[in-house]
Amino acid sequence: MQDTQGKIKSQHLRRSAYLYVRQSTLRQVVENTESTKRQYALRQRAVQLGWTLEQLVVVDNDLGQSGASAADRMGFKKLVTDVGLGLVGIVIGLEVSRLARNCTDWHRLLEMCALSDTLILDEDGLYDPAHFNDRLLLGLKGTMSEAELHVLKARLHGGILNKARRGELAVRLPVGFEYGPDKKVRLHPDQQVQESLRLFFETFNRTGSASATVKAFREQGLNFPSYAQKKVNKDHILWGPLLTSQALRILNNPRYAGAFFFRQDTSSPGC
Incomplete structure (x- = not known):
């Protein structure tokens, strides 16, 4: 690539x-290694344009981070800070979506680049954000990148809803159930877990209320199973006193009536 428009200056x-x-x-990062290789290969573009390898700073500590927001992207924050300090002559990225999929973050970077006289290079070309036409094109690319993220999310969400409508969406199950090797829901193999749930519903049918059921369990000194809430060992059974809130969640969970349900606002098993 040659700087045919004379955008690269000595400064x-x-x-x-x-x-x-x-x-x-x-x-x-693990599976799509070709994209990562293409991004690192852009170092040669910078060398072709006049920078030395010693002048190259690779910011790659955002691997595995979404571009939807800069909140958790420390590498992007460092990039913007160094641009503002006038340390950067050119910002290189494979495409706009690698740098940001959020127009607010993208235009903040463009503004900093324009003020500090910093160029931007992607796979398609070289841009000077201080020039109106280049800034307009970069702005359009950022808008398209954000729109693409919206389309991807909508497509993913649509697929999830379709699976949910068919009752085939695998969601975290409440205590007492698990997925078998055939991916179908079955009772938990632990007989103590099964017996505890049977006793719970028998007690509720007899007493008629969640609080009375909890009271009966406590009077008999019975513990009740629940799943660990943390992602680590989330299928591990924990035993403890039956709580009223837990009893209410069980009684209001359609899974125990044999029905599939899906709430978009939570992935919690409900107890």
Whole structure:
């Protein structure tokens, strides 16, 4: 690539070239290695344009971070800070979506680049955010990137809803159930768990209220099973006193009536 429009000046070459590398998820980092290789390969573009390898700063500590927001992207924050300090001659990214999928974050970077006379390079070309036409094109790319994220989310959400309508969506099950090897729901194999739930419903049918059921369990000194709430060992059975809130969640959970249900606002098993 040649600087055919004379955008690269000596003041740019005296500063560092920052290569920003990002993948949205850790799974992409592991499986989509070709994209990561393409991003690192952009170092050669900078060398072709006049920067030395010693001047290249690779910012890749946002691997596995979504570009939807800069809140958790420490690498992006460092990039913007160094641009504002006038340390960066050019920002390099494979495409706009690697740098940001949020127009607020993207335009903040463009503004900082324009004020500090910093260039931007992607796979398509070289841009000077201080020039109106280049800034307009970069702004359109940022808008398209944010719209693409919306489309991807809508497509993913639509797939989830379709599975849920068919009753095939795998969600975390309440205590007493588990998925078998065939991915179908079955009773938990622990007989003590099964007996505790049977006793719970028998007691409720006899007493007629959640609080009376809890009282009966406590009077008999009986513990009740629940799943660990943390992601680590989330299927591990914990035993403790039956709580009224837990009893109410069980009584209001359609799973115990043999029905599939899906709430979009939570992935909690309900007890």
